[in-house]
Amino acid sequence: MAISHGPFTVQRILSNNAVLVKTVKGNDVILLGKGLGFGRKERDLLTNPKYEKIFVVPEGGEEQALDLIERVDPAVMQVTEEIIKLVKLHLGEVLHSRVYLGLADHINFTLIRLSQGMEIKNPFISEIKAMYPTEFSIAEQGANLIAERLKVTIPHEEIGFIALHLHSARHNRPVGESLKHSEIINQVVKYLETKVGPLKERGGLNYTRLLSHLQSCINRLITKMTIENPIIEQLKEKFAESYQMARHVGDIMGTGLGIEVPDAEIGYLTIHLERLRCRTD
Structure with missing residues (x-):
């Protein structure tokens, strides 16, 4: 959303350095x-305020935004904005x-x-x-920004x-x-490692x-x-062991998602698992 320099109507004074205002288009923003x-006082008209930062308040997120602005260091808000840019x-x-x-709140909590010396774990x-x-590459650059601006080293996890x-913001989820999808895939990987040996350390093309x-x-x-898989019966016969593994993977995914995994998907999983079993990286 493009933001002009005004006029803005003051809705609430948050502090000497922050005000909640409404734009001429009716959008709530924090200056x-x-x-x-x-x-300042409520309903004041700001025609051309000299603000340093403008924070767009998402629809339905007014209270969360106000709470965040009041308790989070502006430097955290600034570095969050830079990461998103x-x-x-x-x-x-x-x-x-x-x-x-969400990201500013998360970084602040981190x-x-x-x-407090707490360890951050990410299985x-x-x-x-x-x-x-x-x-992940952008997040690494973000961690460098946090280190530069806030003098805090962000761990790999x-x-x-x-x-x-x-990723969630890019896909609007x-x-x-x-996180749940990552957990399901983690469970799949752990199961497969019991069948074909270590996977994470290999980092091969087939694993990716x-x-x-x-x-x-x-x-x-x-x-x-x-999707369609016209060779499902041939896969069951030719790659019987990989097919059984694929069926178990399907059970893990189906349970995690609450969705039945169709045979066509099991068939394509079979092909990938056969590659892993043959260790053709």
């Missing part, structure tokens, strides 16, 4: 600037404004945990890095969570849903292809997209 709120810089995509709330880091390489936020296929499979299942 940040030194002394911007001093001496990296997405536009590298991908040409403008993310929905609500990502500011900084609190790190300041799905390998899957996240392999499935979302672009988002946390970079994975930032990548999840960016809740972060919890993306497998994770990409699992991610695509999940997307098809949750969007109810159907």
Whole structure:
């Protein structure tokens, strides 16, 4: 949303340096600037305020935005904005404004945990890095920005969570849903490792292809997209062991998603698992 320099109508004074205002188009935004709120009162008209930052309040997220602005260091808000701008810089995509709330809140909580010496664990880091390489790369740059601006070193595991936020924002889905998908794939990988040996450490082409296929499979299942597999019977006969493994993988995915995995998907999984079993990386 393009924001002009005014006029704005004051809705609420948040502090001497922050005010909630409404634009001429009826959008709620928060203006940040030194002394911007001093001496102001509700319904004041700001024709050309000298603000330093403008924060777009997502529809339905007014209270969350106000709470965040009041309790989070402006420096955290600033670095969050810079991280989101990296997405536009590298991908040409403008993310929905609500990502500011979730990511800023997450980064703020992470900084609190790190300041208290708490360890950040991410059991799905390998899957996240392999499935979302672009988002992970941007998140790594974001971690560098946090280190430069806030003098805090962000651990590798946390970079994975930032990548999840960016991925979820790009695809307009809740972060919890993306995390759930990563957990399901992590469970699949653990099962497969009991059958074919270590996978994460190998990082081979077939492993990367497998994770990409699992991610695509999940997307098809949750969007109810159907596919055809005319050679399913031949796959059952020729690659019987891989097919049985694929059926078990389908059970894991189906249970996690609450969706029955069709035979066509099991057939394509069979092909990927046969590659893994043959170790053709």
